[in-house]
Amino acid sequence: MVSRTPTKPPPPPGLLLPRTGTGSPAKPTPSPSPVATRRRRVLRGPGAAAKQRRGSPPVGFKSLAASFDSSFRGCRRRLLKLFARLAVLGSPSKRRAAAAGFHRLRSSSWTPPPPPSSSPPAPKPNQVAAVPLPLPPPEEPGKRTLFLDLDETLIHSQTDPPLPPARYGFAVRPVIGGQAITFYVAKRPGVDAFLAAAARAFELVVFTAGLPEYASLVLDRLDPAGELFSHRLYRGACRDPGDGRLVKDLAATGRELHRAVIVDDNPNAYSLQPENAVPVAPFIDDANDQELERVMGILAIVAELDDTREAIKHYKDLVEAS
Secondary structure, three states, rough: OOOOOOOOOOOOOOOOOOOOOOOOOOOOOOOOOHHHHHHHHHHHOOOOOHHHHHHOOOHHHHHHHHHHHHHHHHHHHHHHHHHHHHHHHHHHHHHHHHHHHHHHHHHOOOOOOOOOOOOOOOOOOOOOOOOOOOOOOOOOOEEEEEOOOEEEEEEEEOOOOOOOOOOEEEEEOOOOOEOOOOOOEEEEEHHHHHHHHHHHEEEEEEEOOOOOOHHHHHHHHOOOOOOOOOEEEOOOEOOOOOOOEEEOOOHHOOOHHEEEEEOOOOOOOOOOOOEEEEEEHHHOOOOOOOHHHHHHHHHHOOOOOOHHHHHHHHHHHHHHOO
């Protein structure tokens, strides 16, 4: 018996229709019409299909890749800077250098406030306060100023020898750095007469590179009544140019240079004002030394001239000519 129910024609050979989840076959996607296909080819250009077949990425993917590459390069630069900074901080010596650089920057950009005005602290025991520079005006304005060195010019001292020296005038025992040290002091021949005569013609200022703890005790023995020396300048009043020398700058004392003289055995001490210097041979232990007599003869002429440097220059010219 022939059924009257219409049946669908079977699909053409080679076309298999997928089935849906319900078991019924899915409808085939309608193929585009020849007119639509030709219109898309005109709009995309003749080579678009070939480029798509070769696997070239679309335009949106290219912009995304370029943006990612730029971000990666920027991140890489930041990481390199971070690692370089960590490498500097990782080395102990470089850590100290970086810290020093920070302190230098901070100190240069910040000025501490001035300290509150108050009276200076009292000196500690066995510590003599240095006279500040410049010096106060001289008591007798008409007098020239004579700056005198101490060690090897007026005296010579030895520190704690195994045995006391055969000839010395006195001993002092200052406390330096918490330790008592004995100094055996030999006075230069004629030093007492020299100081008495010089004090009548000049304002005497002792300018020594010695420590005040030691030098003040020696000067107390040379001037027990306190009538010879107008001022005492110690190591703290010297200038240190950074090469280990201690320089005595007469210009910083407040005295006019044409009315000042310095007597010193060390040329480095008066290197800033050599025209004001009367050199003296170092004294060690010579009982027949007569240097102070020679110096006193020069100072007698210097005290009479308006410019002390002219007399000193004339004397040096005579010494060089002879």
